[in-house]
Amino acid sequence: PPGIVHLVGAGPGAGDLLTLRALRLLGEADVIVHDRLGTEEVLELARRDAERIFVGKARANHCMKQEEINALLVRLARAGKRVVRLKGGDPLVFGRGGEEAEALAAAGIPCEVVPGVTAALACAAGAGIPLTHRDAARAVTFVTGHRRDGSVDVSGLVRPGQTLAIYMGLTMLREIRDGLVAQGLSPATPAAVVERGGTARQRVLRGTLETIAAEAPAWVQGGPALLLVGEAVGRGSAGWAQPALAA
Amino acid sequence: PPGIVHLVGAGPGAGDLLTLRALRLLGEADVIVHDRLGTEEVLELARRDAERIFVGKARANHCMKQEEINALLVRLARAGKRVVRLKGGDPLVFGRGGEEAEALAAAGIPCEVVPGVTAALACAAGAGIPLTHRDAARAVTFVTGHRRDGSVDVSGLVRPGQTLAIYMGLTMLREIRDGLVAQGLSPATPAAVVERGGTARQRVLRGTLETIAAEAPAWVQGGPALLLVGEAVGRGSAGWAQPALAA
Structure with a gap:
């Protein structure tokens, strides 16, 4: 079956400021691709056996370039994975979620955006x-x-x-x-x-x-x-x- | 015991875009004071036996004046109730939550604001x-x-x-x-x-x-x-x- 990428807003980092929809998707994910060190409490709520990939985006210091993150998401989805791309706050406010969604759309990968508390x-x-x-x-x-x-x-x-x-x-x-x-x-x-x-x-x-x-x-x-x-x-x-x- | 008012953001109306914190507070509330018709799905998630008071704020048409809503919240909290003041979206973005919080602070009532997906x-x-x-x-x-x-x-x-x-x-x-x-x-x-x-x-x-x-x-x-x-x-x-x- 084809994979899917959910661009999910993690909110500000407090586990209980996550939305119910984000919680459900974290419980169903095969892979979680996450950014910041501020999301530990939210990651605790994810499926225990989901693979976690830290791409290390913390403000200006990127461990992985945006193009590499985009390519990673496409590759995981093409391998049939249910991917949660977890982003601090809201994915479409200063999260570069728009760019990731564009890259996924260009590659024909289904993508769903879940808003978060920015x-x-x-x-x-x-x-x-x-x-x-x-x-x-x-x-x-x-x-x-x-x-x-x-x-x-x-x-x-x-x-x-x-x-x-x-x-x-x-x-x-x-x-x-x-x-x-x-x-x-x-x-x-x-x-x-x-x-x-x-x-x-x-x-x-x-x-x-x-x-x-x-x-x-x-x-x-x-x-x-x-x-x-x-x-x-x-x-x-x-x-x-x-x-x-x-x- | 003294009451408390939680100004809670309901998000856009989809039940699963509520935060976990808001869900918990809706489960503990004695009284829920709510605005709009768009929050039915969220109200479904509240404690069954909580009292519900509709104050009818839907855009420009207020059933109850803001001053009356403020006074109601103060009165309920003084009666020892745990009150959830449920507001569409986020309480502090075009929700007049700031005014309600000011009124509660002036009356010495504890108040907690829970952000929501605006x-x-x-x-x-x-x-x-x-x-x-x-x-x-x-x-x-x-x-x-x-x-x-x-x-x-x-x-x-x-x-x-x-x-x-x-x-x-x-x-x-x-x-x-x-x-x-x-x-x-x-x-x-x-x-x-x-x-x-x-x-x-x-x-x-x-x-x-x-x-x-x-x-x-x-x-x-x-x-x-x-x-x-x-x-x-x-x-x-x-x-x-x-x-x-x-x-």
Whole structure:
């Protein structure tokens, strides 16, 4: 029988933020091709005898090139395997899932995408920060903090009533602040950094664009971190933290 | 013992796109306060003898005012109940969850937010449309298609390499097209409308901003619909449709 590839969002890393559909597919998979070290808790929920292939994509450091991952998925499916391609967060938000799906479609391999809780949603819920708010934000933009060439492009991102959720932005934090301020955003705009958002090891640093840019580099402990900026971020409250995390 | 309110994202309506955490809380709730008719499948998964209170928020038509919902949640928690406030999608993206959390915090009621798969993620996965793409979109903006006063504000939304996911935009579709084109977006920009995205009743209309604006009003069948606009939308493929939906 022909194989199939499921591009599955693992969510932020907490096992219980996985969807029921993803859990079922992990229980049926012959092979699981996974990225990051952040998905251990989710991998625990997979079929015990499924083969696991770590392709080592953790932010900019790829153990395997994207083209090699695409070719691996095609090869496994052609061998008749039920493949789960497990991706942190959601497969179609900064996960390069679109490219994998394109490669599979080009090779005639059936492909199903299962959405997941992307980092911005998990960080917002975990830290008690509304992404939209009737009085403060009518839009939210998810953007990456770095480009292919390593530069930062924040042009056009300053818009009244909009929250920014900047993925993988910490290494470029000062350039991001400078770019946003140059476009007219106040350095006093509320901001937060959420590290390992939505997991039991979540940490939150709250402040303004200015204080976060100054403090976050020394504060961060190396986990995946998301930068949130905007008036709505100031509406947040540690009081809504998840009891499990507050404990 | 004091009560607690869990603001829980129900996801797009398909029962199996609920998270495991949400499922557990639905199984433990004394009372479930829910919004939309789109959450029936999720409500099936709740504790059988939990009280259910429908507060009837379906887009602009509220059966109960927001202030009344806030007061209800406070009252139930003060009576010692474990309350699940079930919201379509994610509680902090266009769900007014931030306001409910603020009201609970002001009343000293413990509150936990559980993120969910918001409509844009479910629609993208279900229709096979990448929200970001290394070659075509480095940002995605979620925005509402209508304002409190019924007008449309699309100013500042035209930015190269950005996908727009416009929630509740169908009634203002022509105004949205006009606004985007007036800001310089080509009418030939790829676009799609996804109705009941991520559920078994999903329908997808693909085209350009121009053709979608012309065709969608007659095409839509009244379910919740999301408008996607941007170059990345053209990278999508019906070939990635979920087998369960394609069948």
